[in-house]
Each structure stands twice: as C-alpha cells, then as structure tokens.
Amino acid sequence: MAGLLSCQKKEEVPLQPDEVKIVVTTPQEGQKYKWGDTVYIQGNISYTGQLHGYIARITDEQGAILYEGEGHTHGSNLPVNEQWVNAVNKASQLRLELTTVIDHNENKKTVNVAFSSQP
C-alpha cells in the first residue's frame, strides 16, 4: 500500500529556511499597548516552496503564554491575521513569536517582536 502512495510525483526541493520571509506589520518593535487595547497580529510569510502553517504566540517576561493562535494553511504565501485583547494590567514586556511550520518534519522558522503593555 505504502508503495502505491510513494509512486506519486512530489516536488523535491532542498529545505532552505533562510529563504523563508516572515514580515510582521503589527505589532511593531517597541510599540506600547494599554490594558484593553486590541493587539492586531498581522503580517505575511512567504517561501519558494510550500509552507504548512504558522503559530502566533504572545508571551510575558516569565515566558507564560498569554495568547496563541495558529493557521494550518498550506501554501507558499501565508497571510497572518490574528488579534488579542491586552489583559495585562501592569507594566510588562511582551513578546510576539511568529513561527512558520515549513513542513511536517518539525522544520520551523521564528521571528520575535518585542513590545510592551502599559497600565
């Protein structure tokens, strides 16, 4: 059975994580948000080959996950459009980790954007 499936043609391209482009439009580096503000997580991920999705995660200084969203979309161009309402009511450094899943073999690429919450 597996033999039959393996007969199917498949694009074979060498993995090139450096070719993956992750652009985060918002939040911007150093941007400040107040309690109750909506943090729009927007951007775009592109690659010459196929991508398998993204994970957008906001963490605090201790590394606790405040928000996590993902898009399991296959393609070479993945728009990112998530949002989170800031529930942190004290001054805090936050971080957006935007990770794209290049394939189902755990190959990933991540960019980080630091921003802050102000009461």
Place this chain on the structure above:
Amino acid sequence: MKYIIACVMLLSCSIMQSKACDVCGASSGNQNLGLLPQMYRHFVGVQYQYNEFSSRHVPLSETRPVWYGREHYQTVQLWGRYCIGKRWQLFGFLPYRYNTGSYNSSGMTIKGIGDATAIVNYTLLQTADSSDNILRHRLQGGAGIKIPLGSHSGVSQAEREGLPNMQPGTGSWDVPVNINYTARYRNSGLNADLAYVMTTPNILEYKYGNRLNMQVSLFYWLQRNKFSILPQAGIRFEYALHDYDNYQRKWLNEQTGGYITSAVAGVQMYYGKTGLQLQYSRPIAQYFGSGNITALQKIDAGIILLF
C-alpha cells in the same frame, strides 16, 4: 421459470453505490454499480447514504492539546439507468449532500447539490438466456464523467488534515471507469465490481487523489410469485491516493489518502416493478489520513422503480 432466470441474470449491476469518497474521497464520487436489477431495462431511484467517521486533529503548536471530531456524511441521490439497444447502458447520478462535523464545543454543517456523474457501460459478455447454460456470466464495463456541479470554495483545514471532502463538490472534472462481473449458478451468485476515479485538478489547482473501490459479494436469490429477495454479503476495499495541495507545483499532501477494508452485508427486495435495497458496511482494517481518520460505519438504502 423464465421469469426467474431473467431476474437473476438481470441482477448484474447493484444498487449499491459507494460514495467511497466520502471515505476515500467522497467528493470524487466513486460510483460502484455492484449488483443491478435486470428484470426491466430502465429504472430510476432514490438512494440514501450515510457515512460516519471519527477524526483526530494534531495542532501545529505542541502546547495545544490534540482535539477530536466526529463527521457524518449524508447523501440523498437521484439516479437511474437508461438502456440503449441490447448492450449499452447509460447511468446518471445527482447527489444532494448534507455533511456535519462536531469538534469539541463547535460544529459545522455543509449542504448542497453535489457533483453529477454520467456513466456509459457496455456489455462485453453475456451468457445466452438458455436452459443449457447452468453457469451464467455477465461482464460489463464503461467510463463516464463527473461534472463539478456542486459548490466548492477552496479546501478547508479539515481536508488538509486528511478528512474526506466536506464540501458538496470538488470543483474538478473527473473520469470514473468501472468493470462489473456477475456469475450465477442456479440461485447462487457472485458479483465483483471495480470502480476507479481518475481525478483532475480543480481551478484552485487542488487535486483529490485517484480512488479505487472494489467489492466482491456473494448473493442468493429467492423468489415467490412477484416477490424476490436477494441477501448478499461480501467485502469492499477502498483505496485513495494522496491529494495534491497544488498539482502544478506537485505539492503532495501526505496527510491524505489511505485504505479501508470493510465487511458488507445487505439485502435487495423486489416486488413487481419496485425494488428496495439496504446495505451495511463496517470497516475491518483501515489506515486513512495518516491514521488520523477512522471510518466507523456506512449505511446505504434506496428504492428504485423499474420500467
């Protein structure tokens, strides 16, 4: 006696239609003809099909829990056969699909007209209707086309994760081919049916995997006056190749495809020009959607009017 012989010989294409696709790509619409009534030349019918699956969804993020779902695929289908001359038969299928899925606290329902299929079959071999022939054969084969009448709005995440198509249509023109063989000795018989669907990419360049559907059934024919009943049992094998997320780029989705082997039991009943059909299938071995999809059961029921 002549009526009996005619009935049995004419039972050489069945009401059973497996929408393998719903399992093995419902959407691609495998049309298994199986054991069909031959007492009259033409018929029209309505068929109800129910397929149930469970699914396991692994998130991209390792911090999120695996979640589970249950999918129910229901189809009500108009279908019929029109004979042209002694050897040609034209079959047509028009499904209406009602698919539901439940996932933890959420759910979805997708419904609408599905893709229509037309098939032309030719009788390659048929034993003459003579009392000299104790063992009778009938061999038919043909091909057709599946027309993308059903709505299709891109491929959902569920489909990317290996689920059969939840949408009413596939958006693609596909070519089903089939071969159907029936042998009968006195009141007992065997029907072997093979259907294969060659798919093409749709406008979004998504290509559902080609699908194979085979079924072998033994049947026994009982008749009293105008009433006849045919219990049957057999085994069905469904196999689907991987889908392509983008056929032009040859982006193979290895989460899709697989096989399902099912035990099948059913009965067909005829009274005059009216026929009823019921079949139940339960998988006995399977590996589908990288093991994340499990076929649970399948029910086919239908009524046909012969003329």
